[in-house]
Amino acid sequence: MGRGGVKKDREAPSERRCVATGEILPKAALIRFVVGPDDLIVPDIAAKLPGRGIWVAARREALALAIRKRAFARGAKRQVTLPEGLEAMVEAGLVRRVTDMLSLARKAGLAVAGFEKVRGMIRTGEAVALLQASDGSERGKSKLRLPAEEGATINCLTAHEMGLSFGRDHVIHAALCAGDLATRVVEEAARLSGLRCTNGATGPGKDDGIA
Template sequence: MAKGNASDMNDRKCIVTGQSGDAEALMRFVVGPNDQVVPDLKRNLPGRGCWVRAERTYIEQAVAKRLFARGLKQNVVVQDDLPELVDELLKKAALGSLGLARKAGMAIFGSTQVGKAVRAGKALAVLHSSSAAPDGVRKITQARRATVHLGGPKIESFTLFGTEEMDLAFGGGNVIHAAILDAGPGAATLKKLKALKLYRQIADEHDMPEGESFWDEEETDEE
């Protein structure tokens, strides 16, 4: 497949902030058919490209301030709903990757299975449906903290999808809690989840700040 223009690949500078950054922190856009601005999530489309910080607020600013024409050095057509289109593309990429990880045996669901994977240190990340009950989330969060306290890995948490979207990715009904396992397709899925979380600028309340331990949350006798 043809790769992106070498010059803009080497000069990654956000057209909104003017700041340079790593590829993972920026999103590339190119000119597509009919001079329309197209997101290049894989950073491999041919032609001149420009870069925007990979967060929704900066895409919105680029659209509102008509910065794409300057960044791409030509007249372009920009959809008003470009920020929503990018969100949808990132979401589809993440859900599709979850489905592939599940088929490869690298993603599981169900609170019991997820809890076991977390305690065994096999989970790379956990996912909670947006409709998950607080008690179920709390138990898995406690398991994550306990794992870190015992010297295991820090396990990331994501709340990005509704139950219907999780059901679609996992081919099951009523998927509330899920986990990505630490191997192969699981690592690729984690990368896509992080990209969506960064874009939406979600501060997950279940994330554990650096240095936080299992004992930072009071224990209860609740099952």
């Protein structure tokens, strides 16, 4: 909105170009970087830091390509320094982002953990996202499924990482009911799965992403 409640003609663009691959993608499918002090590249996982944004597709191969081709310097239009272990830094930031949002969903009463609770939420039709630990038993995980063509399945977090969201040592199964937090968890999990090269947030008709 502009002054007097008049809507501005130009809205903020919802898409950006990846500096590595040239793809134009929704912001939710990209990772933003900015140039920090001493011309050091800083991952801006939440896309809120000031400065010119440099966007890279949320895929490990795209980030590796950006590093190899020195695309960050091209995007910044000046020489920059990359921190050691940038890929691991981005992955760790995305893990924190997903687990923090999942924790908020739990505190809001929108997320449950444990086989029986998850099964109950699926049976009542409340579950819009099913989370299963990447290192959990495949036999156990196969017993819980969302109905065909409904919801998203997330499997890019370890049992320990999921446990952080629920105040436990580990969690194998969790589920989310509808709400903005559920949507954001699924979006962030899709970005993390790209960095981990897993189908971490799958939905009907998609290999990874948002249902």
